[in-house]
Each structure stands twice: as structure tokens, then as C-alpha cells.
Amino acid sequence: MYIKEELEKYKDKNIRLYLDMDGTIAHYELGNANNYDLKRPLLDRINKIKEINSLFPNITLYVLTICHEEKNILEKNEWLDKYLPEVIKDNRVIIIRNPKGNVTSAEKKRDYLNSLETTDTIILIDDDPRILNAIRKDNKNNVILYKDSILSD
Numbered sequence: 821m822y823i824k825e826e827l828e829k830y831k832d833k834n835i836r837l838y839l840d841m842d843g844t845i846a847h848y849e850l851g852n853a854n855n856y857d858l859k860r861p862l863l864d865r866i867n868k869i870k871e872i873n874s875l876f877p878n879i880t881l882y883v884l885t886i887c888h889e890e891k892n893i894l895e896k897n898e899w900l901d902k903y904l905p906e907v908i909k910d911n912r913v914i915i916i917r918n919p920k921g922n923v924t925s926a927e928k929k930r931d932y933l934n935s936l937e938t939t940d941t942i943i944l945i946d947d948d949p950r951i952l953n954a955i956r957k958d959n960k961n962n963v964i965l966y967k968d969s970i971l972s973d
């Protein structure tokens with residue numbers, strides 16, 4: 821399992837592992853931000869994350885995801901309760917973004933990660949290169965960035 825080898829490098833650090841949801845642990849459906857309970861879980865990836873969670877006591881799981889409206893927060897929480905309850909409620913960062921607004925998802929995630937005040941090592945796994953690039957260019961907390969393909973091997 822490739823990600824296991826990769827995370828071995830940081831086994832002496834306290835890690836916050838932030839996971840994107842859409843396209844990373846759930847099937848991404850273009851233009852459908854609603855009915856999250858019906859979204860197909862990517863079970864091979866979810867099972868790897870569960871395995872990592874039990875193998876590495878230094879890693880704490882988080883979710884960092886964007887949605888459009890308040891009801892989506894509830895839907896995403898229900899989905900996580902069902903498929904990845906290992907991410908405890910306090911560690912689910914679900915940020916609302918007005919899809920007609922000026923702020924991009926990339927900016928929202930970058931600003932959130934830059935606002936963290938922690939000595940922990942932060943890792944983000946995300947499928948969207950725009951998000952990874954935005955953070956790479958302005959990376960106050962030296963977040964370690966991985967494309968979602970890290971979860972495949």
C-alpha cells in the first residue's frame with residue numbers, strides 16, 4: 821500500500837490528515853451538490869484510510885470539504901456517519917461556499933489551512949489540482965499536499 825510507505829516518513833510527528841470528500845472518498849458527480857446520501861462511497865479508498873487510522877496512532881483524521889448550503893452539511897455528516905465515522909464530528913470541516921460568489925473553493929480551503937495555529941504536521945489529500953496549486957503557492961503551514969491518486973495502488 822503506497823500511502824502507508826509515504827506516511828511512514830512522518831511517523832515521529834503528530835499528523836492531521838485532512839481528506840477532501842467529493843472525488844476523493846466519494847464519487848464526484850458533476851453539477852450535483854445535493855442528495856449526498858446517494859453519493860457512491862469509494863470503498864477501496866475508505867478502507868485504506870480506515871487501515872491507516874488503525875496503523876498510525878500519530879495520525880488524526882479530518883475532513884476538509886466545501887458545500888453550497890446549510891442542508892448539505894447535514895447530508896455530508898450523515899454520509900460520514902455511515903461510511904467513515906472514524907472522522908469524529910469535531911474534525912469535520914464542512915465550509916459553505918456560495919457557488920455564485922467570488923470566492924473559489926481553492927481559496928476557501930487555502931484560507932482555512934493558513935488560519936490553523938498548530939505545531940502538528942498537516943497533510944491534505946484532494947482530487948482538485950486547482951486546490952492543491954492554490955495551497956502550494958501560499959502555504960503558511962507547510963501543508964503536505966497529495967493528489968487523491970495517493971490512495972490507489
Ligand SMILES: [Mg+2]
Nearest residue numbers: 840842843947
Ligand atoms: Mg474534490
